[in-house]
Amino acid sequence: MKIEKRTETLKSVRENHKIPGVLFGKSIEPESIQIDEKEFKDAFKENGLTQTFEVKMGRKKHNVYIKEVQRHHINHNEFLNVKLLKVMAGDMIRAHLPINLIGKEKVEKPGVIVQLLTDSIEVEYGIGESINHIDLDISGLEIGDSLKVSDLNIPQGIEVHEDKNKLVVNVSETRYVEEEDEEETEEKDPMDVEVITEKKEE
Secondary structure, eight states, X not given: OBXXXXXXXXXXXXXXXXXXXXXXXXXXXXXXXXXXXXXXXXXXXXXXXXXXXXXXXXXXXXXXXXXEEXXXXXXXXXEEEEEEEEOOTTOEEEEEEEEEEXXXXXXXXTTEEEEESOSEEEEEEEXXXXXXXXXXXXXXXXXXXXXXXXXXXXXXXXXXXXXXXXXXXXEEEOOOOOOOOOOOOOOOOGGGSOOOOOOOOO
């Protein structure tokens, strides 16, 4: 992916269909950059927030990963700002890996619901690890079953930074309560209502 040093205003950058951002890391000074919108979206689609890839700025090449993105609060497909973190051999990446449920369609049915309580977990891993999500097979779960972080099948070399007892998924029963027919109450005729009056003393 090609990146450029930003010299224009944020407004001008966005009007030219580019995304402003910053390139930073332990070995370089933070630098304001701009990226072609289409190029960035392609890179983001392929690498997400978990994998490293190469960018080129002028004659220099950097190995980076997308540390953070800022999106438009209404148009989620519009990126307002990005942060690229330069990494080097021996560095560790700390990111949130999404949890991908497998077999949900075998468990969830009328009266049974699968609740994903944690959609990602924070992990740390070395440069070059090709991982972008954690698969979790729940096809054998039944009503009342649940899985915790400790039940996840974590690939070797991945360090988890989450409470091992944190719930990830839960299978519960959904009860459909039929609406009871409301008992009809007879409206009393105003003339049938007993009227009590105070007896006047003579």
